[in-house]
Amino acid sequence: MHASSVISQRRSFSCTLLMAAAFALALPLSQAAQKTALHLDGTAAKPFQRAPGKPVVLVFVRTDCPISNRYAPLIQRISSQYANKVAFWLVYLGKTASADKIRQHQSEYGYRVPALRDPQHVLVAEAQVLVTPEAAVFDAHHRLVYHGRIDNSYEDVGRSRPAATTHELDEAIQAVLSGKTPPPNSPGVGCFIADLE
């Protein structure tokens, strides 16, 4: 009995290893199911699961998009303003944006917002964003209520206002916090995310 039990344990151990290997091999075949955004330490990021019952705000940026960079002080300001009321994430796009590059970018631009990477565009798809910078605001039930520009500083690439006259991201956050109607989705101006595919 003793001997047999030991053998069986060994078997189950080796079996686990085999399964793991099979899982790794299967990954490319069922990528859709396994796609995930990542924390900077490389672990899978689940921004919605981490914030049950709380609105979630995702702002999509690139390290090398001049328009999203110009928005850095405003993004930081809005995220600080609503720090305790919403889960605010900066989502970096671009395959060449390594974790180190993102950390350096965050420090240069004075970001204190937690950052994610979305190399497979999982969050891009959920947020329905097309350019950087664009924001997506999800209500407490994690339904997408607004996606698009942060404000109307830019009417087009190269056509900017001295100061924005509409403030969509701020309004959308206030809307999910107070139950009011969010602003209509307005496309952002910046760098096309599709170029990164």
Place this chain on the structure above:
Amino acid sequence: MTSSSRTVVACLLGMGSAVAVAFANKSGLSEPPPAPAVPQVTFNRDIAPILFHSCAICHHPGEAGPFALLTYADAKARARQIAAVTAKRFMPPWLPEQQELKFADELRLSEDQIALIQKWVDEGASEGAPGDLPPAPHFVPGWQLGQPDKIIEAEKPYTLPASGSDMYWNFIFRTPVARTRWLNAIEIRPGDKRVVHHANILVDRGQSARRQEKVPGAGFPGMELKIASETFDPDSHFLFWKPGTVPRAEPEGMSLRLDQDTDLVLNIHLQPSGKPEKIQPSLGLYFTNQPATLFPLLLQMENDRQLDIPAGEKHFVVTDDFTLPLDVELLAIYPHAHYLGRDLQALATLPDGSKKRLIHIPQWDLNWQAVYRYAAPVPLPKGTTISMRYVYDNSSENPANPNDPPQRVVGGNRSSDEMAHLWLQVLPRTPTEAAFDPRMLLQEAMARHNVEKNPDDFEAHYNLAAMLLARGVQAEAVQQFAQAVRLRPQDATANNALGASLLAAGRFADAIPYLSAALKAQPDNFDAQYNLANALVSQDRFVDAIEHYRVAVRLRPDDANAEANLGSALAEIGKLAEAKLHFQRALRIDPNHKLARENLEQISHDSKNPQE
């Protein structure tokens, strides 16, 4: 027979491809066209030549473009962006419309090139055959004209805040020359090129901009700059930098004079990047031994006083028309408005009635303002009328409008004010034996034009008078200075100039009240002290004159004339010992001073032979 049948085949092939194109266009209306098995447009063959020629100049590492466009990977990662910004003609930035008179270094893409980029992206942005790729452009790192003879760096850096509206900063460079030198180029290195939109050097021979610095060497803010000059020394060169500028040596004979104690003021337009940026520009000076033999001039047309744009006005027109008093060659043009400018154009109407469009910018954008140099000098004969016509949009439909909601906007130097300026670099074409400087004739005509345009323009009257005086037209000079004084009765410079012009006309007694008024306004005005003293001497008021000469020599201890005249006035009232001292001082300053020498000899002679 054989050759004829070949022709038929070729015809059929041609028709076949025409049909295919038509089919693709038609099917594109309902559903996406089937991707061609082999893409027709490839990066290596079709797109790289466009990017290398028209984009890479800014889009390479270290330059103003926010990313490089040198490789297939670079372009692929921005493919849709490239298609979008070229289709809108936002890139490459080139504001003037196509016209008969060509500019040097035009950055305009053709419609075909834009369509090709579009097609490339639609077909999947393929790379193509390696053999098709042209050699990548070669860029010189560092100073573009080689190591400068002298590099001057801004004394203190300026830190641009992370956010906020556009910033205009002025750096003052003290010139590092101990004597007059000639330059055949200045290269501007504006600092971080990604945040600098343009930069412009103004030559400040009187060091007048320094007065605006709160901390010496730190520079000062301000979009527009006025440089005061006491002598006729008109600006002659555009010293301008914008992204992609390749510095060039001045044409043969057009070197730039740089004197000791001249300041170069660099006016920089900056756009915040999202993080604080430290800006510390430097200038590279390239000397030449060739003094200038050709003297171009920057003519400034303007009509800022017409600028009073009601809130919401979408189509406000400002014009100015100037007729050339002599033959010139137009070398370059620089239209300038602020954020409300929309459609800027300039036209030349020649004496024979024919018209030449000099420039037309249908969608003005201050961010991409530039000096446009003509590919070849444009001859404009005497009698040509240059007309500027600018249209302004002060409605909320203009996204650049600094006011929300729109406000009434008038002319002024702040970025929220408006401007209507057109600068022209012209080279007067006059016989070299001309007795006068042709630039003066141009400036005189411009000043007269400005006086007619606006009879209350103090500077126009003053400048016209100065030109007239230089040409020896004294009576009218006196009239124009008098107009200037009428407009600014407290102005020391104008009062002194009127007094001096009266002295020159022999009207000594008339000069005294104006010279006194100049001194009342500005007691340390050397010229007024000296001129008033001279006027008093002419009235035999030696004691009063001596007082003013004494102040004058205190203000300017190295002026031999003031010392000699003080000596003369002292001698007149018998103070010979003191007079002798001042004649000696005058001779120490200028050993060849004739009056001082003669008077000194006279005193020595008199003292040897007293009471003849």
